[in-house]
């Protein structure tokens with residue numbers, strides 16, 4: 141059977157699909173959906189201090205009855221909290237809200253001017269065992285190259301926007317070469333994927349939904365997708381993607397949809413590290 145985990149560069153296992161929690165709703169909705177996702181079989185939950193839902197995510201996990209050690213919990217440092225002390229304080233706030241005593245993965249949410257000090261704090265949190273893995277989001281190759289100059293520990297993960305209209309092959313290739321696991325946010329293009337004729341054809345061919353075809357494409361690319369849904373049927377369907385394979389030809393066809401489209405307007409000229 142296909143493995144449901146991917147091994148990070150430090151040997152830690154990360155589930156090969158995660159549950160996104162951005163805009164899941166009010167606290168009770170967040171609690172209910174996180175519990176549901178865990179009951180259905182998701183083992184990776186993706187949140188961020190910016191989402192304002194860490195309490196709900198924590199309560200959902202606690203109420204799910206799933207062992208903490210079987211859950212891979214991810215949260216992120218927001219832009220206002222860069223700097224050494226600020227990072228440590230923000231981390232402590234996040235784990236308090238989540239109601240946990242260690243985190244599985246802490247990510248820098250966006251590249252930011254103060255990354256060198258921020259990264260030093262990340263490395264210390266990792267060395268102290270407070271977090272099992274550290275990483276970044278929305279880093280382009282240039283940002284990663286800059287980080288390489290100061291990092292004692294390289295990020296284990298880079299979480300970036302990827303979907304068939306923004307395939308990010310260059311960053312994926314770079315990350316593979318540098319042993320950085322890529323995670324895809326916006327993996328089903330926040331719903332925009334559903335109007336593409338090729339995806340409709342493939343859904344018919346494989347007797348799967350367009351979301352399932354897209355999520356399968358991520359898995360076969362070695363990328364971890366973290367789809368968000370508030371709907372029980374869709375939460376179930378999004379993880380039901382381990383019983384079929386897209387042909388190489390169809391993988392390439394999906395790749396050819398790339399137009400570098402951003403669904404959320406990622407700034408192209410994000411400031412590089414201030415070293």
Ligand SMILES: NC(=O)c1ccc[n+]([C@@H]2O[C@H](COP(=O)([O-])OP(=O)(O)OC[C@H]3O[C@@H](n4cnc5c(N)ncnc54)[C@H](OP(=O)(O)O)[C@@H]3O)[C@@H](O)[C@H]2O)c1
Nearest residue numbers: 160161162277325326327328329330351367368369370374
């Ligand atoms: N690091 C970053 O900078 C960053 C940025 C953005 C997001 N993220 C993370 O990535 C996660 C996923 O990204 P995202 O939420 O932006 O976009 P997404 O997962 O691509 O799309 C979510 C949207 O698709 C709909 N949907 C989900 N499953 C569906 C299905 N099977 N069929 C039809 N529609 C479906 C959802 O509606 P319903 O809820 O109604 O099903 C929702 O409107 C976020 O929740 C967050 O955890 C990280």
